[in-house]
Amino acid sequence: MAEYTIRYAVEGSFEETVERVVDALAEDGFGVLCDIDVQQTLQDKLDVEFRKYRILGACNPPLAHDGMSAELELGALLPCNVIVYETDAGEVAVSAVDPAVMLSVVDNPALDPVADEVSDRLEAVLAGLPGATAVEATD
Amino acid sequence: MAEYTIRYAVEGSFEETVERVVDALAEDGFGVLCDIDVQQTLQDKLDVEFRKYRILGACNPPLAHDGMSAELELGALLPCNVIVYETDAGEVAVSAVDPAVMLSVVDNPALDPVADEVSDRLEAVLAGLPGATAVEATD
Numbered sequence: 236m237a238e239y240t241i242r243y244a245v246e247g248s249f250e251e252t253v254e255r256v257v258d259a260l261a262e263d264g265f266g267v268l269c270d271i272d273v274q275q276t277l278q279d280k281l282d283v284e285f286r287k288y289r290i291l292g293a294c295n296p297p298l299a300h301d302g303m304s305a306e307l308e309l310g311a312l313l314p315c316n317v318i319v320y321e322t323d324a325g326e327v328a329v330s331a332v333d334p335a336v337m338l339s340v341v342d343n344p345a346l347d348p349v350a351d352e353v354s355d356r357l358e359a360v361l362a363g364l365p366g367a368t369a370v371e372a373t374d
Numbered sequence: 375m376a377e378y379t380i381r382y383a384v385e386g387s388f389e390e391t392v393e394r395v396v397d398a399l400a401e402d403g404f405g406v407l408c409d410i411d412v413q414q415t416l417q418d419k420l421d422v423e424f425r426k427y428r429i430l431g432a433c434n435p436p437l438a439h440d441g442m443s444a445e446l447e448l449g450a451l452l453p454c455n456v457i458v459y460e461t462d463a464g465e466v467a468v469s470a471v472d473p474a475v476m477l478s479v480v481d482n483p484a485l486d487p488v489a490d491e492v493s494d495r496l497e498a499v500l501a502g503l504p505g506a507t508a509v510e511a512t513d
Contacts, residue, residue: 239479240447268415269431271407311429
């Protein structure tokens, strides 16, 4: 697997973790503009069972404004997702899309400082969760 | 600008176009799970004026299930965004993120057929809009 995410294992239940992630994002000025319950959606639409899995679309308005002002089509890559899911071992993982990797597909150096700042801030949010341990993306 | 989107100019008003895009996606089995009014959000949060701009997060449940079964962290890159916005010339543009480009950051060949199918289907949805004309992403 390529390292396109910033990934942590955390302590606590899945539900607690979702709540903590939303709160920690809010404290750092990231609103959750999009909240997809993957398990529920796949149950409803396909009648299949899937692990607990949430996609939270996080947006920091000043940084989004800077980014979209420099690159009009950037909205196609926004918001920045933070995912929370149960691992095969029954633990809870939290990953954020790495904006620096995402923006590698956009050839616009004006976005580099914005991407770096978002990367640093999302990493700090995840690293601050209870029991957060960085996970190497090797599987 | 790198070509990370599939991009069309269309006929009709911004509001009509948003409605047509949502309807055309639905006809092809893509639900809109996320709908962000960028103009309104930036007005509310930052009190700044921005062009009309919507981010529609489109998800085809069977294809999403295939993709996430092959690549657990793929949710960090989902849903696939379709953006509708006003251009500087006052026309309406519709762009979809190109899943083939997005998935170039994921080193997992199992996703290639899923990415190709989503690319083809999003391209067909956009090309079928009234007056759709492909735009080269050169600016």
